[in-house]
Amino acid sequence: MASSPVTVTVTGAAGQIGYALLFRIASGQLLGPDTPVRLRLLEIPQAVKAAEGTAMELDDCAFTTLDSVEIYDDATAAFDGVNVALLVGARPRTAGMERGDLLSANGGIFKPQGAAINAGAADDVRVLVVGNPANTNAFIAASHAPDVPRERFTAMTRLDHNRAVSQLATKTGAKVGDIAKLTIWGNHSATQYPDLSHATVGGRPALEVVGDDTWVRDTFIPTVAKRGAAIIEARGASSAASAANAAIDHVHTWVHGTPAGDWTSAGIVSDGSYGVPEGLISSFPVTSVDGRWQIVPDLSVDEFSRSRIDASVAELVEERDAVQALGLL
């Protein structure tokens, strides 16, 4: 086992996703079986007791990869020396809440957390924002961490990616492992664009294998984009285990790289590629090489894809302008 433990801080640790996520991190699934984890749980004071219960259960698993568990209700202490920050805790939308109220409430969480990461994170810090609205929350946090390279702030669209892979595999009768080069573009919201234009099924173009453009436009895209709402409707609570799984996948890929001949999707800072305004945190087709995300270059974008990407990016611009107007940047 590697000698020095890696510090992983999880916010919203006593929540649903936290409960599904912490045991997988502690058991080595995030960073590998040779990397001990120093786990830090950040919660609001009212939820610290519940986090203590989870920490007792983590102890009871006797994971060989778990170096220690500490609980915090203070962001500055929780992020001091952090290598991997998983920002899961967020303010959910409640009945009657306007969009501005939601952005404002989340600004109150992600602004100080960005500042705390800026103040104390390790030089190699990697940040994944899961809490919604994930892209804009990541944008807010990054804006308050001027000393951390902006590309270290990412937002999770891996769950959307995994959902899309699964839907395509089911439709074509292929194995999940036969699907490659699928992309989620834009925002982690109902405007996202799950794109099959470059996807392959067993090496063949996915659109050719499916052979049904109507299914792609009228079933596949809305099913993936609205899957979160469908889970809430069925379960009475939002996706938790699958969201935790996607967070593990995102960080694992970031650290260990993408398989040859494939890519994945992640919300990363735009460098202006594909007409996405520079600086926005938008989902792109990405590979991870030497521990850094890279946008897959030079993909053709047809008229339909262009309009779908533009629509989702327009929503990201609106969210950015709204948080700017609220003084959250």
Ligand SMILES: NC(=O)C1=CN([C@@H]2O[C@H](COP(=O)(O)OP(=O)(O)OC[C@H]3O[C@@H](n4cnc5c(N)ncnc54)[C@H](O)[C@@H]3O)[C@@H](O)[C@H]2O)C=CC1
């Ligand atoms: N990006 C994605 O694909 C997905 C994102 N989500 C989002 O993830 C977030 C968490 O979901 P759940 O775990 O189901 O929610 P939850 O409500 O069960 O847990 C959230 C936890 O965050 C904590 N929290 C609130 N403010 C905090 C702060 N300032 N610092 C630390 N902790 C804080 C709460 O006390 C609570 O324990 C939600 O915003 C949800 O919409 C959920 C599924 C997928």
Ligand SMILES: O=C([O-])CC(=O)C(=O)O
């Ligand atoms: O809408 C939510 O809170 C859950 C969510 O992001 C998803 O399942 O994709």
